[in-house]
Amino acid sequence: EAQVTQNPRYLITVTGKKLTVTCSQNMNHEYMSWYRQDPGLGLRQIYYSMNVEVTDKGDVPEGYKVSRKEKRNFPLILESPSPNQTSLYFCASSPSGPRETQYFGPGTRLLVL
Amino acid sequence: SQQGEEDPQALSIQEGENATMNCSYKTSINNLQWYRQNSGRGLVHLILIRSNEREKHSGRLRVTLDTSKKSSSLLITASRAADTASYFCATGINDMRFGAGTRLTVKP
Numbered sequence: 270e271a272q273v274t275q276n277p278r279y280l281i282t283v284t285g286k287k288l289t290v291t292c293s294q295n296m297n298h299e300y301m302s303w304y305r306q307d308p309g310l311g312l313r314q315i316y317y318s319m320n321v322e323v324t325d326k327g328d329v330p331e332g333y334k335v336s337r338k339e340k341r342n343f344p345l346i347l348e349s350p351s352p353n354q355t356s357l358y359f360c361a362s363s364p365s366g367p368r369e370t371q372y373f374g375p376g377t378r379l380l381v382l
Numbered sequence: 383s384q385q386g387e388e389d390p391q392a393l394s395i396q397e398g399e400n401a402t403m404n405c406s407y408k409t410s411i412n413n414l415q416w417y418r419q420n421s422g423r424g425l426v427h428l429i430l431i432r433s434n435e436r437e438k439h440s441g442r443l444r445v446t447l448d449t450s451k452k453s454s455s456l457l458i459t460a461s462r463a464a465d466t467a468s469y470f471c472a473t474g475i476n477d478m479r480f481g482a483g484t485r486l487t488v489k490p
Contacts, residue, residue: 273424302478311470311482312425319476327477359424367474368412373424 271296273374275360281380282350290345290377292360300366301343302327303335305356306376312359318343319366350381388471388481396489401458403484405471406451412475414447414454419468419483428456428469461488 273294282288294301302317304327314327318337332354334346343362347354360374389404407414413432417425431438431447431454438445444457458465468483 304478304480309482312472312480314478314480317477325476328479357422361425361478366476367472367478370415370427370430371417371425371472371478373426375424376422378422 271372273360273362273372275358275374275377277377278375279378281382283382284351285349288347288350288379290347290358290360290379292343292345292374293341294343294360294362294372295341296362296364296372297340298362298364298372299340300364300369301337301360301362302371303333303343303345304359304361305329305354306359307356315345315358350379352381355379355381388469388484390484391482392485392487394487394489395461397461397463399461399488401461401465401486401488403456403469403486405454405456405481407454407471407473407479408452409473411449411473413473414445415472416443416445416454416456417470417472417480419470421467425470458486461486463488463490 276291299320303315304312313329316335318324358377361371363369363371387406415430416428419425442459447454466488470483472480
């Protein structure tokens with residue numbers, strides 16, 4: 270089944286404890302991206318990747334890192350999480366970019382205490 | 383910053399009625415997409431309209447695009463309770479920008 274998977278789905282952590290949220294797609298898509306969703310603000314793009322080893326900042330990259338070593342995986346890293354990073358996170362992929370349908374993962378709900 | 387801005391923020395209608403949601407955007411676009419999100423879940427793509435198209439249909443969905451006004455509308459006809467969800471418009475060249483969404487409630 271073609272899909273985007275994220276792990277974990279739910280995470281409670283404490284300020285400053287490094288964490289990684291994984292994202293994987295099995296559709297051989299070139300474009301992958303991360304979003305956060307906060308009430309009243311819609312989705313805001315954190316980082317995106319046009320292809321392997323190519324990543325770019327989105328609207329709200331501060332406090333996040335990403336890597337794209339393989340086509341299928343695009344992990345989101347929070348080196349030192351803070352409470353203002355409490356949010357719902359989505360990973361998405363598409364064949365070649367924003368001009369095409371984005372396929373979303375199920376989301377990761379993160380609470381930083 | 384958000385590219386798309388949906389209007390209204392919330393809409394409540396009765397089953398069988400039509401629902402219209404509007405989206406305005408700020409910069410030039412290649413296409414505009416509409417997505418649906420059921421409470422807290424991942425977004426699902428509904429329809430994509432290209433900048434050289436004015437109207438597009440998909441089942442009970444009708445999307446219009448007016449590039450001179452930088453606006454788009456999504457019409458859901460004969461709404462059902464199952465259409466209750468949030469609807470977002472999105473545009474982008476390399477990065478992707480979503481609006482804050484319209485929360486639609488369809489009452490049985």
